[in-house]
Amino acid sequence: MPCLNEAETIESCIAKALNFLKENNISGEVVIGDNGSTDGSQNLALALGARVVDVKEKGYGSASRGAIEAAQGKYVITADTDDSHDLENLMPFVKKLREGYDLVMGNRFKGEKIENSMPFLHRYLGNPVLSFIGNLFFKTKINDFHCGLRGINKKAYQTLDLKSTGMEFASEIVVKASMLNLKITEVPTTVFPAGRTRKAHLRTFPDGWRHLRFLLLYSPKWLFLFPGLLLLLIALIATVYLVVKPEDNLIKWLPVSSSLILIGFQFILFYALTKIYATNQNLIPRGKNYNNLFKYFTLEKGLLVGFLMILGGSASLIYCFLAETSSFEVLKLLIPSAIFTALGVQLILFSFFFSILGLVDKKE
Structure with missing residues (x-):
């Protein structure tokens, strides 16, 4: 999980992830890619048994790549640290990975719809439009290009050579997996309202443009x-x-x-x-x-x-x-x-x- 000043929610995220591993008898770890938090997020994560990786290069993509690359498991599941993802119901991802899929995307539109879980523009304009463009350009069948909850085979990840530092990392991982003909699928997942009180790092229009620009430049x-x-x-x-x-x-x-x-x-x-x-x-x-x-x-x-x-x-x-x-x-x-x-x-x-x-x- 990438992290930048998530003291309000990081404990809940880690606790849910660890509980999922325990309840399903899965050997695994929780790795936090910290991007320079100044609110004590690192100490909270360490206290719960998570492994914290210091990622100096700024950006959501940088922190995500830092955590994934440090992970030691055969499979990696990524999630945000704002407590919006259903981290106790990850078996659909695990099952698909065990079936041989290289990348398993979460689909928030097929999961339970919870009020205020996603901004109006993101749910009805940004994500649908960008997902449509991504599917058109790269011949994928992913209906939620930007869900932060996803699973990937670690060996498959190493073939992608990901470079994005910002929010467009979410698009890059799908685009490159498609271009390399990796096996991709998606599973329903539920998204909840973010647990933090501060303003989200995601900026609707600037980051939306970064995603669109990435899709254009890579096609x-x-x-x-x-x-x-x-x-x-x-x-x-x-x-x-x-x-x-x-x-x-x-x-x-x-x-x-x-x-x-x-x-x-x-x-x-x-x-x-x-x-x-x-x-x-x-x-x-x-x-x-x-x-x-x-x-x-x-x-x-x-x-x-x-x-x-x-x-x-x-x-x-x-x-x-x-x-x-x-x-x-x-x-x-x-x-x-x-x-x-x-x-x-x-x-x-x-x-x-x-x-x-x-x-x-x-x-x-």
Whole structure:
């Protein structure tokens, strides 16, 4: 359990956890990841027989990782120290772990609903929306991404290489478990109103944004690739239509549609570069198709296509400047030609950077 100034509730949490172990004849320990408490939480925990680990790096994620990594058991169950979790009814988690699941998430929405146990925005907006996005991005079937009560196989945990320091730790553990194809399930659990009187560490909007930002950054497909492909497709259709069937009242949109082609293309390039960099830095697990990026796209292919695009675009530009036709006819060809040339330059620059990242990958 992570802890930062939880003197009001830490004794109750530890007592419940120890009672669960005793009642179910389970050999285990209670480990507290203390994040610099100044209210005596450490001494209260030690007095009850818990093991306290001093975690200097600040943040919910840091304290949680410190406690989990210090735990000596085969399975680890994590919980908050605000006395909101049902720590005396953990057998559903234990049973699923014994069945072979790597990660067992608690689902507060399927458990007993207790009044004032969860803030209105968290219950009806924050958690459902973020859980929906997480399931969409990472193909999971978890309906409560952010329940602090969860169980994990210690060996499976060690493969995740978790790095989050803040509240987004709750999302990271699910996301990386999914990306590594670990066995994940969820069980109903009841959440109670927090037992403390002080203000909670969780900040609704800042921490909600941290979760959303994490989900986006760990899914380059949804952040860059899919929006880029959609934008590129729409822009291409619009540009072709404006060139083939030019009308005086619509030609003013040609610079806009052509520019959107360039923007969509940039999104797609950023997807590839982000994917490679994040994988090389171990921020996201290496996917099955990762090596195909370097197999099907090479520096030579990129340079060839890029130079052909520049050549074609430049030839078209020269024609526009030399042609003795109306300004209207020149304009409908000039703008797409300039964009096409720019795309060729972008592709060449991308190819070099892509190859540099590939060299780093091979070196590692």
